[in-house]
Amino acid sequence: MSATASKLRELKDLPGPRKIPVLGNLHQVTPARLHQDAEAWHLKYGPFFHIRLGVIDMLVVSDHQVLNTVLRDRPDGFKRAPIIEELGREMGLPPGVFTANGEQWKRQRRMVMAGFDPSHVKAYFPSLLKVAQRLRGRWQGSAGKSLELQPELMRFTVDAIAGLAFGSEINTLESDDEVIQHHLDKIFPMLFKRIMSFLPWWRMVRMPADRELERSVAAVMKAIEGFIADARQRLAADPARRANPPNLLESMVVAADEETSGVADIDVAGNVLTMLLAGEDTTANTLAWMIYLLKRNPETLLRAQAEVRAVAPDVAGFTPEQMAGLRYVEACAHETMRLKPVAPFQVIEALRDTVVADIRVPAGTQIWCLMRGDSMDQRHFPNPERFDPTRWLSDNGEGSGGDGSGDSRQMSPGSAKRVSMPFGAGPRICPGRYLALLEMKLVMATLLAHFDIEDVTTPDGGEAQECMQFTMMPVGLKMRLAARH
Numbered sequence: 001m002s003a004t005a006s007k008l009r010e011l012k013d014l015p016g017p018r019k020i021p022v023l024g025n026l027h028q029v030t031p032a033r034l035h036q037d038a039e040a041w042h043l044k045y046g047p048f049f050h051i052r053l054g055v056i057d058m059l060v061v062s063d064h065q066v067l068n069t070v071l072r073d074r075p076d077g078f079k080r081a082p083i084i085e086e087l088g089r090e091m092g093l094p095p096g097v098f099t100a101n102g103e104q105w106k107r108q109r110r111m112v113m114a115g116f117d118p119s120h121v122k123a124y125f126p127s128l129l130k131v132a133q134r135l136r137g138r139w140q141g142s143a144g145k146s147l148e149l150q151p152e153l154m155r156f157t158v159d160a161i162a163g164l165a166f167g168s169e170i171n172t173l174e175s176d177d178e179v180i181q182h183h184l185d186k187i188f189p190m191l192f193k194r195i196m197s198f199l200p201w202w203r204m205v206r207m208p209a210d211r212e213l214e215r216s217v218a219a220v221m222k223a224i225e226g227f228i229a230d231a232r233q234r235l236a237a238d239p240a241r242r243a244n245p246p247n248l249l250e251s252m253v254v255a256a257d258e259e260t261s262g263v264a265d266i267d268v269a270g271n272v273l274t275m276l277l278a279g280e281d282t283t284a285n286t287l288a289w290m291i292y293l294l295k296r297n298p299e300t301l302l303r304a305q306a307e308v309r310a311v312a313p314d315v316a317g318f319t320p321e322q323m324a325g326l327r328y329v330e331a332c333a334h335e336t337m338r339l340k341p342v343a344p345f346q347v348i349e350a351l352r353d354t355v356v357a358d359i360r361v362p363a364g365t366q367i368w369c370l371m372r373g374d375s376m377d378q379r380h381f382p383n384p385e386r387f388d389p390t391r392w393l394s395d396n397g398e399g400s401g402g403d404g405s406g407d408s409r410q411m412s413p414g415s416a417k418r419v420s421m422p423f424g425a426g427p428r429i430c431p432g433r434y435l436a437l438l439e440m441k442l443v444m445a446t447l448l449a450h451f452d453i454e455d456v457t458t459p460d461g462g463e464a465q466e467c468m469q470f471t472m473m474p475v476g477l478k479m480r481l482a483a484r485h
């Protein structure tokens with residue numbers, strides 16, 4: 001950001017696809033492939049280019065160093081694009097830490113982080129383990145059958161987050177009834193559809209899908225009221241819990257009850273919803289991609305299997321230490337997130353006039369952060385298309401360090417992490433990242449210790465297609481398992 005004023009470029013000086021009146025570039029993108037459309041432009045126009053989606057001008061950035069700089073300049077320099085909160089509110093969704101900005105975000109982030117501190121996550125390990133054991137039971141019962149991979153994994157992630165964050169047992173793994181994620185699943189796709197709409201059709205005419213959404217939002221909000229009522233009941237029954245609330249929801253309720261906290265009941269509901277939405281698809285989609293990539297790369301599957309069967313052979317006895325010992329499995333997760341980041345872009349808005357690289361950026365400009373550009377660049381990762389988890393292990397098999405040389409062949413795992421940022425960066429980096437990694441290791445260890453993966457198939461037998469629905473998911477993966485013992 002040191003370019004002198006005279007050398008600064010304006011947004012309109014930047015390269016970019018040709019725009020037509022009114023639509024700009026909107027007619028050139030397909031919502032389900034939005035990220036891939038933008039990545040194709042990145043290959044053509046380079047790390048900084050200009051697009052216009054309807055009336056919104058955007059600076060697209062894919063250079064990882066510049067992305068690091070802008071994402072770190074929050075909350076003062078940039079905020080999340082307000083459209084998510086605006087449309088979410090209109091759908092009846094109370095805002096939470098993901099959509100909040102400014103002072104409100106600072107308060108909510110502090111509150112949420114308290115629930116995610118490592119000691120808390122560690123104390124929760126036994127409950128998380130119970131969920132993994134239920135997953136084993138469910139899969140044992142359906143050995144040999146073709147399972148829809150992503151919904152299976154969502155059952156795990158929703159049960160896991162409900163226990164940790166809300167102290168509630170949801171147990172969707174052992175239920176085939178109307179489960180909460182059937183309703184949650186309606187929310188992201190519709191929110192994304194509305195974000196991508198040129199015209200707000202839903203304000204003019206309500207289609208069956210809009211009515212279905214309303215029913216789902218009502219069902220989710222009712223479930224959330226239930227979580228909050230249960231938490232209040234537990235606090236009333238045992239007032240000692242107020243001094244040291246054992247889960248995120250109870251600590252939020254305690255905070256909301258203090259007049260000076262600045263936390264209102266609506267913040268509590270908003271953050272329960274945020275945890276459910278932010279923690280469910282992201283982790284389940286990443287796991288689905290990981291299982292798919294391992295099956296397509298048999299040598300990596302064999303190594304992951306060997307590690308699990310040596311380090312953590314039985315879900316009945318998994319310990320936090322065993323999970324920490326799954327270094328190769330963790331490397332598989334990092335490599336999966338490099339190739340298949342489930343949040344391949346995010347949009348932020350400048351809060352003041354500023355300069356990004358050598359580009360003048362007036363307040364109010366939207367920046368589209370394209371997160372997979374440099375992660376797929378030969379300069380940073382040789383053979384970038386290859387699924388090679390060893391990139392994330394240093395020579396001694398550990399997963400840390402950083403030489404900062406920028407030489408891809410010697411790139412250490414520490415340097416690689418500065419290029420591939422699947423959890424974002426800076427003060428708003430994903431607070432659930434350690435939990436997500438632990439959940440992923442638990443699922444992979446359960447899967448590889450107790451089952452052989454017979455096949456993972458796509459609908460047309462070709463490569464799995466990426467579909468953007470707020471998060472990026474694989475389309476239609478099915479898995480068949482054989483139980484080992």
Ligand code: HEM
Pocket residue numbers: 071097098099109112161274275276278279280282283286342343346422423424425426427428429430431432433435436
């Ligand atoms: C593989 C799994 C996950 C991925 C890839 C992921 C990715 C992300 C990304 C890219 C962001 C935006 C970060 C930024 O603005 O720089 C984010 C934010 C967030 N994530 Fe995650 N996430 C995952 C799992 C989770 C889980 C399990 C939870 C909690 C249960 C969670 C809760 C949140 C919250 C609350 C935010 C908003 C933070 C803020 O704005 O201050 N995420 N996540």
